[in-house]
Amino acid sequence: MNNASKSQKNEPFRYEQIASEVIRLIAQGTYRPGERIPSVRQMSTQQGVSISSVLQAYLQLENQGVIEARPQSGYYVRAPSAENYPEPEISSPSLDPNHVNLHDLMMMAMRDSTNASLIQLGAAMPNLELLPIERINRILASLARTAEPGAHSYELPPGLEELRVQIAKRALLSGCQFSPNEIVITSGGVEGIHLCLYAVCNPGDIVAIESPMYFGTLQLLEVHGLRALEIPTNPREGISLSALQFAIEHNPIKAVLTISNFNNPLGSCIPDEKKKDLVELLARYEIPLIDNDVSGEIYFSEKRPMVTKAFDQKGLVMLCSSFSKDISPSLRVGWVVPGRFKNKIEWLKFTTSAATARLPQMAIAQFLESGGYDHQLRRIRREYASNVALLSQAVTRAFPAGTRVTRPVGGFVLWVQLPENVDSLELYALSLKNNITITPGYLFSPTNHFSNFIRLNAAAWSYPIERAVRRLGELVFELAGT
Ligand SMILES: Cc1ncc(COP(=O)(O)O)c(C=O)c1O
Structure with missing residues (x-):
């Protein structure tokens, strides 16, 4: 294939592949700042490519500031500039609550996010190649062969017991102890948040949110006719508690919505001690906290951060999560631990969608039980x-x-x-x-x-x-x- 048709098809040239590989090796720490990378000749032999492809790759990396050429010596990794960025x-949002009106923009972005011919850097879609799709497919195939007719009946709220047992077991790792009976299975994380808002707010009410906030949640505020009060949020440590307290003292806030572990889009994580302070602050004012933990398992540190629910003494924390980011977004299985609002959430779940499909719940329960997670x-x-x-x-x-x-x-x-x-x-x-x-x-x-x-x-x-x-x-x- 010639170069023109390659670039039309968005396929990388050989030199681009080599350049990318060097970038990956540097990012993984194989070559550290100041270290020499393989010479042009060595790289050409190692990769089985022409000298000119390697030269072109190294030139590109030099232009990008990734490596530098030192006369008579070779190519060296430059100190990463990311640290300097x-x-x-x-954030410093408005001090007033505001209605949300984002649906047109959101629908435009949603349509473009399904266009397979585009390079998708927009939607927060998990990398499907990293999901346990084969295992889940095998479990589903076996369930489809062996499931009794009962598997096709309504799995009424609170949802499949085997799955709730597995969720309660895993919760111990995030510092939480709740029984399977305290969990309600939902159709994805978004439904959980929707039910929580339904349970504690009425149209026109004010909900305090981290700023920025994942737009799917903002959409829910729009649909419910709620007003968002954006609270300044630190890109590392999440919502500002002093700003939140000020907001509570000056507004009749009905609920607070956070993504305490890995806010989307910030990637912030509220430190565990601060989570405790947040829960205690809201407990003093009897305000429910809806905490979205859909990405809680995807931490880069050694230890799973705790969830706010772990500090909940009054049943005011409504913990929402799902398996969309780490098992399959398509199975649409999520869950809520709604504390004192459990009965209302169960009723709302039944009223809104009757039940979450049973076979996906069975598949996830089996996957969790088998230890592959x-x-x-x-x-x-x-x-x-x-x-x-x-x-x-x-x-x-x-x-x-x-x-x-x-x-x-x-x-x-x-x-x-x-x-x-x-x-x-x-x-x-x-x-x-x-x-x-x-x-x-x-x-x-x-x-x-x-x-x-x-x-x-x-x-x-x-x-x-x-x-x-x-x-x-x-x-x-x-x-x-x-
Ligand atoms: C922060 C956040 N919450 C919820 C969701 C949606 O979760 P689910 O697919 O389980 O409804 C997403 C998906 O992008 C998300 O990023």
Whole structure:
């Protein structure tokens, strides 16, 4: 295939593959800053490619600032500049509650996110290659062969007992002790949050949220006619408790919504001690906390962070989660531990959708029971930590000065603050013309105060993705006028 048809098909050239491989080796720590990488001749022999391909790859890496040539000596890894890139500062949203009106923008982004011909850096889709799809398929096939007719009856709330038992066992790892009877199975995490809002709020009520906040949740506020009160949020440690307390003292807040473990898009994690303070603060005012833990298992540190529910003395914390990020988004299985609102949630679940499909619940219960989940999670955590680092380094190399990038400690998205004058919707339109999707910052706030931010999905890493990030960088340069 000639070069022109390769680039049309978005396939990488040989030199790009080599360049990407070197980037991966550096990100994984095989070659450290200051160390020499294989010479052009060695690399050409190792990889079975021509000298000119390696030379071209090294030239590209030099231009990108990844390596430097030292006369008479060879090529060396340069100190990574990612460390020098500042993080976004704590957010400073409006002090007033606001209705949400994001549906048009959201539907546009949703449609583009399903277009397989685009390089998808927008939607927070897990990397399907890292999910235990074969195992789940085998379990489903065996269930389909052997399931009794009863497996096709309604699995009425609270949902399949075997699954609830497995969830209660795993909860111990996040510092929580609750019985299977305290859990209600839902159709994905989003349904859980929807039911919680339904249970504790009425149209017009005010819900305090982390800012920025995952747009799926903002959509729920819109659908319920609720007003969002955005609370300043630190990109590492989550919601500001002093700002939250101030907001509570000045507004009749009905509920607080957080993603305490790995906020989407920030990748922040509220430290365990601060989680305790958050739960105690809300307990003093008798305000329910809806905490979304869908990415809680995807941590990059040694230990799973606790969940806010672990500190709940009054039954006010409603813990929501799902298996969408680490087993399968398509099975649509999630769960809520709603504390004192259990009966209401069960009733609302029954009223809204009667039941969650039984066979997917059986498949996940079997998968959890068989012990494959931890192995699976270890792999996902390792890969996502590496891919987040690769993407953030690529952004650092490609984007202009004035860019800021988060340092996520879990999950798989990156939040990028662009130079002040770059509008993320303009960038969205330009990216699409270049067959790339991003998520514009507008979607993460009802008050547009993230107009110069974008969220990028770091779940996968590949040559086309690396090329797309470089192209995005060029577009940002263009819009920034630098
Ligand atoms: C923070 C957050 N919550 C909830 C969801 C949706 O979860 P589910 O697919 O289980 O409904 C997502 C998916 O992107 C998410 O990122």
